[in-house]
Amino acid sequence: MKQKFHLEPPHGLLNDPNGLCEFQKKFHVFFQWNPHEKNHSYKCWGHFVSEDFIHWKFLGKAIEPSEFFDRCGTYSGSACVVDDKICLFYTGNNKIDGVRKSTQCLAESSDGKNFKKIGKIFETPKNFTEHFRDPKIFFDGKNFKMLIGGQKISGNGAIVQVKSKNAKNFQNLKILGESKNFEMIECPDLIDFGDKKILLYGLQKRDNKIDKDISAESFYKIFTDGDLDNCKKIDAGFDFYAPQTFQTSDGRKILFAWMSRLSEAQEKFLADKSNKIHCLTMPREIFLQGDKLFQKPGREMYKMLGKKIFSKEIPRTFYCKIAKNFGESFYINFGGELKIILSGKNFHFLRKDFSGLWEERICKVEKLFEIEIWSDESSVEIFLNGGEIVMSARTFFEKNFEIICEEDLEIFSINAENFIEEEI
Numbered sequence: 544m545k546q547k548f549h550l551e552p553p554h555g556l557l558n559d560p561n562g563l564c565e566f567q568k569k570f571h572v573f574f575q576w577n578p579h580e581k582n583h584s585y586k587c588w589g590h591f592v593s594e595d596f597i598h599w600k601f602l603g604k605a606i607e608p609s610e611f612f613d614r615c616g617t618y619s620g621s622a623c624v625v626d627d628k629i630c631l632f633y634t635g636n637n638k639i640d641g642v643r644k645s646t647q648c649l650a651e652s653s654d655g656k657n658f659k660k661i662g663k664i665f666e667t668p669k670n671f672t673e674h675f676r677d678p679k680i681f682f683d684g685k686n687f688k689m690l691i692g693g694q695k696i697s698g699n700g701a702i703v704q705v706k707s708k709n710a711k712n713f714q715n716l717k718i719l720g721e722s723k724n725f726e727m728i729e730c731p732d733l734i735d736f737g738d739k740k741i742l743l744y745g746l747q748k749r750d751n752k753i754d755k756d757i758s759a760e761s762f763y764k765i766f767t768d769g770d771l772d773n774c775k776k777i778d779a780g781f782d783f784y785a786p787q788t789f790q791t792s793d794g795r796k797i798l799f800a801w802m803s804r805l806s807e808a809q810e811k812f813l814a815d816k817s818n819k820i821h822c823l824t825m826p827r828e829i830f831l832q833g834d835k836l837f838q839k840p841g842r843e844m845y846k847m848l849g850k851k852i853f854s855k856e857i858p859r860t861f862y863c864k865i866a867k868n869f870g871e872s873f874y875i876n877f878g879g880e881l882k883i884i885l886s887g888k889n890f891h892f893l894r895k896d897f898s899g900l901w902e903e904r905i906c907k908v909e910k911l912f913e914i915e916i917w918s919d920e921s922s923v924e925i926f927l928n929g930g931e932i933v934m935s936a937r938t939f940f941e942k943n944f945e946i947i948c949e950e951d952l953e954i955f956s957i958n959a960e961n962f963i964e965e966e967i
Contacts, residue, residue: 544816544921547860548847548959549802550574550599551822552589556581559677559730559785560799560823561588562605562622565792566629566655569594572799573605573631574823575619581814586616588633591963592655596826596843599963605631605650606658612637612646619730620647621679621787623687625710628653632689634676635663643673647691649711665689665705665713670696674749677730679787680710689713690731692744695721698751700728702744702771720769726751728771729759730785734796736831740766743777743786761786761800765834777836779906780925780934781894788829797841798827802922802935812897813921813937824935825917825924837930840917849956856943859920862955869911875952878944881923881936885911890927897939906932917957 551557555578562573569592576589587607593599606617613635620633628651635646647665650658667675675693682688687710691703701721705713720742722728726749734741747759761784762774777786778800786800803821805813814820826841848862857878873885884891890911892904908927915926918938925934946952 544813546822546919546921548597548844548917548957548962549822549825549919549922550591550799550963552576552578552819553601553965554818555579556583556819557589557821557823558583558801558803559619560787560801561619561633562629562631563787563789563797563799564622564624564629565789566624568792569655570596570791570797571622571629571655572599572823573622576604578604581818581820586618586636588617588631590656596841597847597959598961601963601965602656605652606633606660610635610660610662612644612663613648617648618645619677619785622789623680623682623710625687629655629658630680630710631658632664632678632680634678636676645673645675647678647689647713661711664711665691667693668703668716671701671703672696674727679730679732681733681735683735687713690719690733692728692731694727694749698726699723700725700746700771702728702731702742718769720766720771722746722771724772727756727759730761730787732786732788733766734788734829739831739834741831741836742766742771743788744771744774745785746771746774759784760804763836775836777838778933778935780892780904781902781936782922783824783935786824796829798824798829798838800824800935802937805937808898809896809937809939812939822922827930827933832931835931838933839926839930840915840924844917847957847959849958852954852956855945857946857954858943858956859918859938859940860957860959861916861918862957863914863916863918863952865914865952866912869914873911874949876947877918878940878946880940880944881938883914883925890932892925892934892936894936894938904934906934908932919957 558575590602590605616636618634649661725746727747729745732743748757764774882893
């Protein structure tokens with residue numbers, strides 16, 4: 544099940560991408576990591592670094608539980624470069640006799656490898672529960688602003704904003720938006736497109752009586768008001784959550800996300816196949832057309848494309864692009880384990896799970912003129928109409944397969960054998 548061109552740790556469990564930034568001409572991608580087991584019982588930050596998005600070094604742990612305020616986990620957060628240092632903003636988690644205490648914290652590094660904890664920088668406000676986490680930092684030209692997701696004492700999810708001149712002393716708290724229908728909001732992010740700003744966030748259903756999460760999905764909206772229930776899905780597929788963005792020195796806005804919304808049974812199946820579980824999405828370039836968020840594979844990814852495949856048996860790692868007027872119907876069957884079907888204006892994406900049962904996602908497409916497919920060893924990312932719609936999924940192929948389609952397809956190999964190098 545090992546992926547060839549998706550970021551995943553050498554062992555253990557990965558979840559949210561954290562701390563995305565560019566520092567000293569290198570791209571840094573941190574992530575929530577349990578290096579000891581394939582579950583969520585422990586959380587530190589793992590660390591990848593690259594100069595080109597297609598050759599990565601794994602640097603091991605960046606920060607881990609060590610202080611009283613983060614002894615039960617260095618939870619998700621973000622990064623920015625301040626005074627030639629990478630500053631990591633994260634949620635420190637502490638539980639005493641089952642009672643949670645969340646604190647927003649700071650760690651710094653001058654070399655991009657070794658991090659020193661500065662300590663606590665912001666406590667949970669009085670009108671919020673201790674479900675208060677995932678600080679996202681950005682600089683607006685005058686102030687450092689930090690968004691934090693949380694749950695109000697009323698039981699509803701909300702996002703707050705605080706600001707600082709020095710990225711250490713935060714104040715002027717205000718509620719940026721809240722939900723009437725969801726009990727928690729996680730992983731907030733705000734992307735400035737000039738005349739418009741896009742707010743990304745995860746809406747989580749919780750059973751507040753027993754303090755248990757039920758479901759969660761990632762959404763976005765043009766930020767005009769505080770109604771966070773009025774939003775759109777970021778990814779229409781099966782496995783996508785906790786996206787985070789950053790801007791490169793050449794002005795591109797890049798997104799990574801955690802590639803999982805698997806059921807417990809599916810997680811167990813993947814975990815039993817390997818010494819690790821979960822991966823990140825490909826890097827995606829994001830942009831706006833009107834009020835719609837578009838996502839495309841990072842342009843560097845195309846440098847990995849290899850030769851055209853002529854055999855009937857297709858490897859699980861491949862690239863395919865189909866550009867035409869699709870009309871009212873289209874069909875591709877990937878070895879009887881994955882299907883895409885166009886029926887009128889409905890685009891169907893079907894996956895057979897490990898037990899042989901079919902799962903389906905359906906999205907509306909007014910007019911389909913392009914399908915781009917990136918398949919890895921145990922995942923697939925499908926981009927429709929130049930990134931107007933994206934559908935992501937972990938897959939359960941056991942072997943290479945044949946593609947059944949009503950027309951000839953051009954399939955290309957992907958050269959990614961040296962995608963990750965371990966430096967530790």
